[in-house]
Amino acid sequence: MSSDPWGRVDETGTVYVRTADGEQVVGSWQAGSPEEALAYFERKYEGLVVEIGLLEKRVKTTDLSSKDAMAAIGHLREQVDAHHAVGDLAALRVRLDKLVELVGTRREERRAQRAKQSDEARHAKEALVAEAEELAGSDQWRAAGERLRALVDTWKGLPRLDRKSDDELWHRFSHARSAFSKRRKQHFAHLDAQREEAHKTKERLVAEAEGLSKSTDWGATAARYRDLMSEWKAAGRAQRxxxxxxxxxxxGAQDVFFAARGSVFAERDAEQTENLKLKEELAGEAEKLLPITDLKTARAAFRSLNERWEAIGHVPRDARPKVEGRMHTVERAMQEAEEAEWRRTNPEARARAEGLTGQLQAAADKLKGQIEQARAQGNDARAQKLERELEGRRALLDQALKGLQEFGG
Structure with a gap:
């Protein structure tokens, strides 16, 4: 018979293991010595120790599921409870019980973690849905479209929720994307229609512009080109x-017209610049007639200058007021001289002037007599009043005499 602290072998070859409940039969051994029997079943115990240690490590360090962990614990417990090993089986049971507790703890931790992840995923998906629904009304077609595609990629990377919640959120998310796609399609369909209409309008404008390119009606055609440009801008853009x-x-049609007009205007400007020089020379000759002393000679000379002036043609618009003003000054002086000559030689006007002068002189003489009479009578107040009236008559008489002198009197 042979024994150790945890087991023994009797004379029949039966192997026992010692437990808190007494000895339990492990098995029988007939193939060798009792020591070999004990060593064999002790090795089986060591094997259980190793398996339990490995399972403990897996539970602590891997994502082994609770179900698989409990199945492995149950399998090991069956082997321990079968008493087919020699060793401290109670210690193994204690380790297995602790392992059950650890698996339970890990299960709760994972459940809490899943709940947290699910809650985070729910909030994340709700945020994605809210942003998608806001983007559904956006007119920033490119940016919003790119952002919606990015939201889909983000959605795919998030954990699934329970089917009902996940389906409801996905339905809202998908509806927002569809609404945006529908609006974008309608927008670009409308835009295509607008561009097609703009294309037709601009074809018409181009045709008219090309038709006007050889016109020589410079003012009206330039004005029409300005109108065509306004219509072009209002038409919008055609297809790219x-x-x-x-x-x-x-x-190009406009350039042809304005190049031709520019060439003509350049020639006209050169001609008008030369005309200006000629008219400045004539204005200088006209100014030499001033002051007018011989009206007849001056009138003939100015008439000849004016005929030459009219024959010359246009001058630059900005120079026109100055050079024409010089001729107008001479012309006004000529008119004033003619008016003075007419007044001097008009018999009726001379007679009226002489008559007025005579009447004023007679009235003045009469007032003088009345003043002398009033003083002789000692009526100074009346004399002063008559003197003031005489002063007024003398002023009128002086003016009348000056007018009479213009007639050579």
Whole structure:
């Protein structure tokens, strides 16, 4: 018979293990010595120790599921309870019980973690839905479209919720994307229609612009080109593949017209500049007639200058007031001289002037007599009143005499 602290072998070869409840039969051994029997079942115990240690490590350091961990614990417990090993089986049971507690703790931790992750995922998906619903009303088609695609990628990376919650949030998210896509499609369909209409309008404008390019009605055509440009801007943009070609044709037609007009205007400006020199020379000759002393000679000379002036033609617009003003000054002096000559030689006007002068002189003489009479009578007040009246008559008489002198009197 052989024994150790945890087991023994009797004379029949039966192997026992010692437990708190007494000895339990482990098995029988007939193939060798009792020591070999004990060593064999002790090795089986060590094997259980190793398996339990490995399971403890897996539970602590890996994501082994609670179900699989409990199944492995149950399997080991069956082996321990079968008493097919020699060793401290009670200690193994204690370790297995602690392992059950650890698995329970880890299960609760994972449940809490899943609940936390689920809550975080719910909030994240709700935020994605809220942003998608806001973007559904955006007119920033490119930026909003790119952002919605990014939101889809973010959604795919989030954990699933319970089916009902996940389906409800996804329905809202998908509806927002569909609403945006529908609005964007409608927008670009409308935009395509507008661009097609702009294309037709600009084809018409180009045709008219090309038709006007050889016109020589400079003012009216330039004004019409300005109107065409306003219509062009109001028409909006045509399709990209047509817009540049239409613009080049439209602008090219204008360039042809304005280049031709510019050439004509340049020639006209040169001619008008030369005309200005000639008219300045005539204005200088006219100014030499001043002051007018011989009206007849001056009138003939000015008439000849004016005929030459009219024959010359236009001068630059900005120079016109100054040079024409010089001729107008001479012309006004000529008119004033003619009016003075007419007054001097008009018999009726001379007679009226002589008559007025005579009447004023007679009235003045009469007032003098009345003043002398009033003083002789000692009526100074009446004499002073008559003197003031005489002063007024003398002032009128002086003016009348000056007018009479203009007639050579």
């Amino acid at each position: 593949e047509h817009e540049e070609d239409l613009w080049n044709r439209f602008r």
